[in-house]
């Protein structure tokens with residue numbers, strides 16, 4: 679497996695692939711890879727001539743008091759996972775090359791970064807868009823893969839690449855779930871067995887909201903169904919539960935077009951996020967969604 683740590687070396691390789699007419703797929707990650715990442719990797723391998731995974735725990739997207747220091751670094755296991763997925767190239771830069779002394783530029787998407795997770799994580803999305811922009815500039819992919827579990831992140835990155843005309847195709851990938859319904863996340867590793875079992879409450883809240891949405895377009899009723907499920911779980915400390923337009927992420931009062939139920943809930947030491955589609959009553963749920 680080729681492991682590149684310097685942006686110049688990565689960019690030179692990418693330029694060579696472009697000259698040879700090969701297509702490139704990038705899967706940006708912070709490591710601690712799980713089955714959900716694997717599905718992104720497998721798609722990149724299947725759809726592109728060259729698949730690159732980046733592994734970089736980006737300090738810019740963690741706020742004070744968040745889990746940057748404790749974020750799991752599982753390098754050897756990650757390489758084994760990438761090999762299993764058939765990814766042959768890893769870009770794993772250091773802080774020194776990503777943010778050398780004097781680094782003073784950031785990329786910020788307005789509007790989409792006002793609500794949902796941005797309220798309790800100020801500056802988080804600026805950190806994400808800055809690092810993703812940098813990764814795209816170095817790796818020069820034709821396609822970049824992002825999971826729908828981080829729905830707001832996906833919307834923000836799509837907006838950034840469209841607005842700046844980067845010419846990269848952003849490929850959304852469905853949330854990968856454990857058999858219980860729990861969305862796979864690196865932060866599930868912070869949970870005890872008991873907390874993990876109770877964390878299923880997030881996907882149950884989404885399912886409850888979706889089933890009420892099959893009967894009514896009223897956001898208040900749909901949100902009440904989700905909140906009722908969450909209120910019954912003593913370990914759940916709700917950060918937010920919101921029903922938003924699937925594209926603009928603006929809160930909705932009625933579901934007249936595709937919407938998204940998004941939530942962030944603390945279970946024990948972990949802040950978990952999840953989301954699911956909510957369609958106007960009478961619309962069939964897209965296959966594989968939920």
Ligand code: PAF
Pocket residue numbers: 706707708734736739806809810828831
């Ligand atoms: O979703 C993540 O793992 C991170 O936010 C990303 C996109 C790799 C940027 O650091």
